[in-house]
Amino acid sequence: MAIPTLSPEQLQAAREAATQARRARAELKEKVRAGTLTLGQALDIAAKDDVLAHVKVVDLLKAMPRVGDKRAAEIMERLEIASNRRVRGLGRHQVAGLKAEFEQ
Template sequence: MAIPTLSPEQLQAARAAATEARRVRAALKNDVRDGSKTLPQALDECAQDDVLAHIRVVDLLKAVPRIGEKRAGEIMARYDIAANRRVRGLGRHQVAGLKAEFS
C-alpha cells in the first residue's frame, strides 16, 4: 500500500496541528514542574484529552520537582511501566499506583 501524497495545504495543516499538540503537552509539563498541577491531576487531564495522552510517562515524571532520570526509572520499574510507554498505554493499576504515590 502506497503512502498517500499530501497537498501543500494538507502538509501545512498537519504541521500546524503538530505544533499545537507539542505546545499543549509542553504547557502541561510546565504546570506540573511549577506546582500548579499535581501528577494525579495531570494524569486525569491526560485521560480526558487525546493530545495529552501522547506524553511519555518518563517525561511527565521528570517534570515533577525533585524527580530526575534515576528516580523516574525506579518509579516506572516499581509499577512495571516500559521506558517508552505513553500515558495512553498505562493500565488502570499502573495509573492508580502513580496517583497513590504522588497524592
C-alpha cells in the same frame, strides 16, 4: 501501502496540528513542573484528551520536582511501567500507583 501525496495546504495544516499538539503537551508538563497541577490531576486531564494522552510517562514524571532520570526509572520499574509507555497505555493499577506515589 504507498504514502499519500499531500497538497501544500494539507502539509501546512498537518504541520500546524503537530505544532499545537507539541505545545499542548509541553504546557501540561510545565504546569506539573511549576506545581500548578499535581501528577494525579495531570494524569486525569491527559486521560480525557487525545492530544495529551500521547505524553510519555517518563517525561511527565521528570517534570515533577525532585524527580530526575534515576528516580523516574526506579518508579517506573517498581510499578512495572515500560520506559516507552505513554499515558494512554497505562493500566488502572499503574495510574493508581503513580497517584499514590505522589500524594501529599
